[in-house]
Structures are given as structure tokens and as C-alpha cells.
Amino acid sequence: MLVRGADSFSRWLTSLRLDAKSNNPNNTAARVARLRLDRINAFLLVLSRMQAVPTADDPPVIKRIRQSSRYELWRLGHPHHSEVCVRLIVHFHASEAVVALVGGDKLRVSDQWYDTAVKQANAALDHYYRQREVS
Amino acid sequence: MSKHTPTTSPAITARDTFVDLTPAIDAINADPELSTGARTVLAEIDAAQVAHALGLQMLRASFGLTQADVAANLGLSQANIAQTEHRQDLLVSTLRRYVKAITGGELRLIITFPNRAPLEFDLGEVASPTDKRSVQQPTSRAAMRPKAAPSSTRPEGRVSQRVASERTVGHVLPPKHTSKASATKRTSRAR
Numbered sequence: 212m213l214v215r216g217a218d219s220f221s222r223w224l225t226s227l228r229l230d231a232k233s234n235n236p237n238n239t240a241a242r243v244a245r246l247r248l249d250r251i252n253a254f255l256l257v258l259s260r261m262q263a264v265p266t267a268d269d270p271p272v273i274k275r276i277r278q279s280s281r282y283e284l285w286r287l288g289h290p291h292h293s294e295v296c297v298r299l300i301v302h303f304h305a306s307e308a309v310v311a312l313v314g315g316d317k318l319r320v321s322d323q324w325y326d327t328a329v330k331q332a333n334a335a336l337d338h339y340y341r342q343r344e345v346s
Numbered sequence: 347m348s349k350h351t352p353t354t355s356p357a358i359t360a361r362d363t364f365v366d367l368t369p370a371i372d373a374i375n376a377d378p379e380l381s382t383g384a385r386t387v388l389a390e391i392d393a394a395q396v397a398h399a400l401g402l403q404m405l406r407a408s409f410g411l412t413q414a415d416v417a418a419n420l421g422l423s424q425a426n427i428a429q430t431e432h433r434q435d436l437l438v439s440t441l442r443r444y445v446k447a448i449t450g451g452e453l454r455l456i457i458t459f460p461n462r463a464p465l466e467f468d469l470g471e472v473a474s475p476t477d478k479r480s481v482q483q484p485t486s487r488a489a490m491r492p493k494a495a496p497s498s499t500r501p502e503g504r505v506s507q508r509v510a511s512e513r514t515v516g517h518v519l520p521p522k523h524t525s526k527a528s529a530t531k532r533t534s535r536a537r
Contacts, residue, residue, distance in 0.1 A: 217362040223355040249383035290394040315354030335358040
């Protein structure tokens with residue numbers, strides 16, 4: 212499946228890659244950045260290999276987001292890790308593309324993360340569909 | 347994460363366009379370091395999915411029972427059973443009742459340590475608030491546990507909190523009524 216993402220998401224990913232590059236094993240920030248990056252990369256690989264829009268939750272990796280949203284949103288997650296809790300919110304556009312909307316680590320804020328992330332995802336999708344109409 | 351990269355990807359701006367991420371995905375596959383990290387996580391995800399698929403559903407199927415059968419045994423709806431089988435985190439008491447309804451057997455907890463023999467706990471005491479038998483007649487193995495502070499909380503909460511505090515078991519939720527500190531710990535668990 213084709214995966215799209217906003218410029219800002221791509222830049223965030225690039226920044227994460229730069230953070231993760233450290234030769235110092237004691238660099239905690241680099242280690243955590245690496246853990247986050249590995250999970251976001253894994254999510255992108257999962258999405259790119261998907262053949263169809265999911266029809267049901269497939270825990271732990273993909274679940275439909277239950278929080279109120281104007282669009283149907285899904286989140287990708289990973290098995291429990293003590294240092295990171297990375298999520299990637301996506302939206303499936305028809306059956307040919309998936310839009311990566313918001314990525315982040317919700318470890319410190321737990322599910323409150325979704326409150327802002329869902330709003331952010333809705334705004335991104337408004338923008339996405341506006342652009343599709345124009346083009 | 348460094349001061350340069352926010353914990354969450356930034357909000358969309360009017361200047362943003364949506365681009366094909368295929369080059370970024372190709373870069374993951376092409377870079378051995380990135381590829382190894384991502385594939386390690388993929389392996390963890392695969393293992394978790396297999397464990398989940400082979401978990402409660404397989405146990406039930408191996409006893410030739412349907413969700414409706416188990417629901418009837420427990421006095422719950424079939425939807426409740428489906429939900430239980432798909433949850434990533436379960437109260438010990440819920441799991442105990444589920445296992446008992448399917449197999450008639452008892453759930454046991456084995457804690458392994460790096461440098462000593464494993465400890466086995468009888469979870470007969472971990473019961474629903476209405477299961478007075480197990481509350482009034484704790485098993486002898488329960489006596490070997492460290493004493494918990496007296497509490498008016500329901501048994502499942504007290505025991506699951508203690509179990510969780512020993513950090514020995516994944517997929518065990520602490521009780522709903524915990525101290526602020528433990529509640530903070532609870533909310534930080536993966537969901």
C-alpha cells in the first residue's frame with residue numbers, strides 16, 4: 212500500500228534519525244531516539260506491506276482509535292517497552308493509500324496523548340483532502 | 347529525545363504537502379542499521395501477534411468450547427468473552443475465572459528469578475468480589491506471601507496490586523483504586 216505523509220512528518224522522521232545517531236552507548240537521549248525511530252520505521256514497513264485496509268483490530272500492532280474523530284483513524288503500536296510507548300496515527304484513503312498523520316511517544320502522558328494527537332490528525336486530514344480537491 | 351526533535355510529530359501547517367514516503371521506507375530497507383532495528387521490532391510484533399492468536403482463543407478451542415459456551419458458564423454475554431479474548435491486559439481475577447470456566451483448572455503464577463529457584467503462587471485467593479469462598483479460605487501457599495497492609499479494597503485489587511508491584515508479570519493491570527504514585531505508574535503502561 213502506498214504510504215504518504217506530510218512534509219512536517221518527514222522532517223520529524225529525519226530529525227529523529229539524526230538524534231539516534233550517536234556512538235556513545237551512554238547517551239540516553241540517543242538510545243531513546245533509536246528506540247522510537249526503530250518503532251516508527253517498523254510501523255512504516257508494516258503499512259507499506261499491507262494489502263488492504265484493515266477491517267478489524269489486529270493487536271498489538273493496529274487498532275482503530277475509539278476517540279471522537281471526524282475521520283476513521285487507526286493507530287499502530289508495539290509490544291510493551293519500559294522506555295518508549297510509540298504510536299503512529301494513520302488514515303486509510305480508499306484502498307490504495309495510507310496517510311501517516313501523527314507519530315509520537317505517549318509514555319509520559321499515557322492516553323491523554325490521543326486528545327491532542329487526534330485533533331492534530333483531523334487537522335492534517337482536512338488539509339490532505341483540501342489538497343486532493345485542488346489537484 | 348534531543349531538544350531538536352519533539353516527542354510528537356509537529357502539527358500540519360498551511361505550507362505542508364503530502365508526499366510519498368516510499369523513499370523513506372526504501373531507505374530503511376537499504377540501511378543495515380535502520381533495517382536491523384526496524385526488523386527487531388517487527389519480530390517482537392509478530393511474536394506478540396502469534397502469542398495473542400494462540401492465547402485464550404486457542405485454549406478455548408482446544409477444549410471444544412465456543413465463546414457462547416464460556417459466556418454461559420460465566421453468566422456473561424458472548425460479546426464479553428470476545429472482548430476478554432482480545433484484550434492485551436487482563437485482571438488476574440478475570441483470567442482466573444476464564445481459565446476455570448474453560449478447563450475447570452486453577453490458574454497459577456510462576457515467578458522466575460535469574461539466580462534462584464522459581465516461586466509458584468496459587469492464585470485461588472484472587473477472586474471476584476462475590477467469590478467469598480476464596481476470600482474466606484485462602485490457600486496455604488498464600489500464607490508464604492509477604493503480608494500486605496490491611497485494606498478494605500476488594501481482593502482482586504489488593505492481590506493484583508501486589509503482583510504488579512513485584513514487576514514480575516506482564517499483562518496484569520493494577521487495581522482501579524491505587525495511590526497516586528501507583529496510579530501514575532499504571533497510566534504509563536502501554537495501551
